Amino acid sequence: MQDVLPWREPVPLDGTMGEPRARGRFGEYGGRYAPESLVEACREVDGAFREAWADPGFRGALARLLAEHVGRPTPLTPARRLSEALGVQLYLKREDLTHTGSHKINNVLGQALLATRMGRRRLIAETGAGQHGVATATAAALLGLEATVFMGERDIERQALNVFRMRMLGAEVVPVTTGSRTLKDATSEAMRHWVGATGDSHYCIGSVVGPDPYPWMVREFQRIIGDEARGQCAAELRTGVPDYVVACVGGGSNAAGTFAGFADTPARLVGVEAEGGAGAARGRLGVLHGCRSLFLQDDDGQITQAHSIAAGLDYPGVGPEHAHLRDLGRARYVTVTDDEAVGAAVRLARTEGIVPALESAHALAWVIREAGGGDLPAGSTVLMTLSGRGDKDVSTLKELL
Incomplete structure (x- = not known):
């Protein structure tokens, strides 16, 4: 499946992912x-x-x-075997290692x-x-x-x-x-x-x-992901900042928290949606659950049903700040299929000994698909947020594998 939105040159934008404007607006999105x-x-x-x-x-x-009960900071793990196979340097921000198993x-x-x-x-x-x-x-x-x-x-x-x-x-x-x-x-x-x-x-x-x-409050509570990762990348990477920052997107909290740490850098921000729930990639302007954003709709403006094998991505829209980042060209939103996500989960398990949540596997599926060509050139450094562990998805995977 071809991704809907082309790349634009990523330009660090001062003030991006700061406090929203009056009445909770991110550009034309948000509100109450x-x-x-x-x-x-x-x-x-x-x-x-x-x-x-x-x-x-x-x-x-x-x-x-967060330190005593959750176990922060979470580590930045180099995916060495998978990186070698893909021809990129992939680092995983390990939110799966928090107490309760996700961000x-x-x-x-x-x-x-x-x-x-x-x-x-x-x-x-x-x-x-x-x-x-x-x-x-x-x-x-x-x-x-x-x-x-x-x-x-x-x-x-x-x-x-x-x-x-x-x-x-x-x-x-x-x-x-x-x-x-x-x-x-x-x-x-x-x-x-x-x-x-x-x-x-x-x-x-x-x-x-x-x-x-x-939308703003939840992003600020999740900003710790990006802030920690920014410091860890500065210590780990020769350039200090990865070329790409990748996270899965349903409503988009783990991605927003991750992107917030890198919005003022040259890193390319990539949000990966489920093919059947691509609010940012294919949604239209509408209002749902109290905010104005991009939602899947029919010709009459009625919200249509989303689908994803990952229950956490089974949402017919995206948070308003993600819609704004898309319009600015600061972040790109792409899609992967159920089959690609399942394949990515299996591959991470068998190369790195990590069973990811199916939500996180969507982000990895895009990295695997594009690595070494396409939109992810060979030798690129990639930070990917592993937003959760896969225990909850074992029954689903067991039926498919």
């Missing part, structure tokens, strides 16, 4: 398209986050939790601390692959909060391990039986539930989507 009953709740979250993020005490408490915990701990600061006693969350739900249940148990996680019925079936983990941690998992029974519908149901629970609950959105301030 929330029901009237949620507008005030969003304002409260915005004010609380700004105050907390400027407070050294809050940031220090979060840093301690999701970075954002959730930040939001859980914010919730306690705001006097909220319950976290509401949506989840697709289950990793955000597990992270939410983990943070709630750690901080003495309640947790309610909405999950599509289809995703509950294919992510049974993570459902068990959430319940073992004490979270209530609510099946969503409407629509496609996947991430989009879980998000819609979680937002509807929040309408009647703003007094005692905080909605812990798992990606860089939703009404302002969530």
Whole structure:
């Protein structure tokens, strides 16, 4: 499949991936398209986050939790055997080695601390692959909060391990039986539930989507990925900065956090979407879940169903900042198929002894496809965020291999 958008010369842009403009805008994207009953709740979250993020005490408490409970910093691992085979230098930022097994915990701990600061006693969350739900249940148990996680019925079936983990941690998992029974519908149901629970609950959105301030706030909590990787690359690479920075994109939180560390460098930023959920590559301007961005739509403007073998990429759009980066030409968004992702997961397992999440395998599939020619010249240095481990996908892989 040919990628939709051609390369443009990457130009470091001062101020790119900084604070959004007024009303939470990234260019023409973003905003706060929330029901009237949620507008005030969003304002409260915005004010609380700004105050907390400027407070050294809050940031220090979060840093301690990330070090003591999550295991940060995560390592930068050279994929030596695979690099030799591909003719590039591939380095993996190992978010799969965090406690809970994915990058999701970075954002959730930040939001859980914010919730306690705001006097909220319950976290509401949506989840697709289950990793955000597990992270939410983990943070709630750690901080003495309640947790309610909405999950599509289809995703509950294919992510049974993570459902068990959430319940073992004490979270209530609510099946969503409407629509496609996947991430989009879980998000819609979680937002509807929040309408009647703003007094005692905080909605812990798992990606860089939703009404302002969530796209910005989640990116800032995930920025630690890119900031750590930037320092690690400076120590590891002769040039100090990789030629390419690659991450998978559903809503896009791991990619946003990674790109934030390199937006002011000459590195080419590449977001890899599922072929059946390519919001950035093929989406059209629309509004969903509280923000204006790029979404898969039919001729009448109705949101169409996304598909991916990776539950975490099964979302029909992309976060507004990614849409803005695409328009600027600062990041390129490409697609890979289910089969390519499965093949990449197997190849990493057999060359490096690492079983990746199927979401992360999409990013690797693009590297494998383009290495040594195409869009990834021989000898290039590539940083790829390995956003999660593949335990949750074993049942799916077992059926296919």
